[in-house]
Amino acid sequence: MIPSQLESEEPTFLRIAERSKAPKRGNSAKTGPFYHASDSELISHLGSGGNIARVLRDDLVAFDVDTQRLDELLENELGSTFTVESGGTGFGFHRYYRCSEWDTNHIQFSDDGVNLGSLRTGNSYCLAPPSEHDETRDRYTVSNDRQIRSVSVGSLDSVVSELKSQHQPAAAAAAAGVGSASQTDRGGTDESIPSEYPNRDRPFSECKQILSQNDLLEKLNRTSSSDWSGTEFVLCKCLAEQGTSVDSIYNTLSRLHRSAKWHNGSSSLSVSEYRSLTVQKAIEKACTDPYVEFGTGDMEASEASESRKTESGDGNRTTGGENDMNYNTKENLTVYNADSVEEAKDGDRVIRVELTNMTGTGDDGEPVDTDFVTITKGTLKENGDFGVAPEFPGQSKSVGAASPEDLRLIAEGLEEMAEQVEE
DSSP, X not given: OOOGGGOOSSOOEEEEOTTOSSBOTTOBTTTBOOBOTTOHHHHHHHHTTOEEEEEOOSSEEEEEXXXXXXXXXXXXXXXXXXXXXXSSSSSOEEEEEEOTTOOOOEEEEEETTEEEEEEEOTTOEEEXXXXXXXXXXXXXXXXXXXXOEEOOHHHHHHHHHHHHHHSOOHHHHHHHTOOSSOHHHHTSOGGGSOTTOOOBOOOHHHHHHHHHHTTOHHHHTOSOOSOHHHHHHHHHHHHHTTTBOHHHHHHHHTTSOTTSHHXXXXXXXXXXXXXXXXXXXXXXXXXXOTTOOOTTSOGGGOOOOTTOOOTTOOEEEEEEXXXXXXXXXXXXXXXXXXXXXGXXXXXXXXXXXXXXXXXXXXXXXXEEEEEEEEEEEEEEEEOGGGOEEEEOOSOEEEEEEOOHHHHHHHHHHHHHHHHHHHO
């Protein structure tokens, strides 16, 4: 399970704590203890759920690649080599090369504050298969199973020099007050953003929390999609509903899988044009959405969600990337945890079931006209002189196509599950 390409005559593997990137207590990248891949203690450590890392102590250097831009540069300049894919969110690879004369321990590459990746050697290390990612629990896997390519110090220095000359270090960008995505990379400027939009900078941890609160983190972690433009627009719209800055939205979506349109553009739009159009339309939609209140920036104050629809059943048009999709609520049913609406009280659970028609054009250019059902969980809350009213924090789930047979089967399955839970 440990790739043979990472083995060495000298012991170079380090024990890492379970679901972590930090060495196990008593272990150090400088002092060890270090192990061969076949050592029983290392194998036992893996068997008990621990992770392992390859310390880059010999002639091994590794690029920690966080963007497709850096990945393509390395492929073109240094060639294909043994590569490991991390189990994290979005784009993440370790490209290994051999260079006996390279001695610079760690170099970070940035583009106006956006992290592109880094170069590591010496006492640095990279987690190795079959380790588990500390957040997703997905395993590190081999994505390019070939021998590690040897490169000259000159070619490696040339790549590093090119990256340094073209891309401003993150520290310098911060000192200059530059955001996390250049206007050249965006394909547009902040002048197109409505004046009322807060444009709040957020670290990725906060953006991730917003997506998680709205059940959208899975979309960011996808490795494939039949509708990348729709997926990307929903993510942008969710972040825009919290007034998230353009730079922070760009930084978050840069973690999408490399097959996403975000990294590749489309047949009619370049990468920068596609990104700019998607983000701009998401922000415009958030600014005109009557259910969005930007507030003070407190994420918990407004758990916005793209999945919300109008209670009156009015049409809701969502535009993203190249696609125009019309979403029209055809039916809207609210179910209370009470014998009647009059008996409903504060704190009671409530379920909203919506039948929505979606029309437009898909990524493949084919027309789309389908109905689907969405279920949203909520709670009844006191509403002043008007008694209680349902509140829906955006925890919506689609159950797919709306055929009566499927809906009855779903209802039957839920009823049986409820009985088993009670037992």
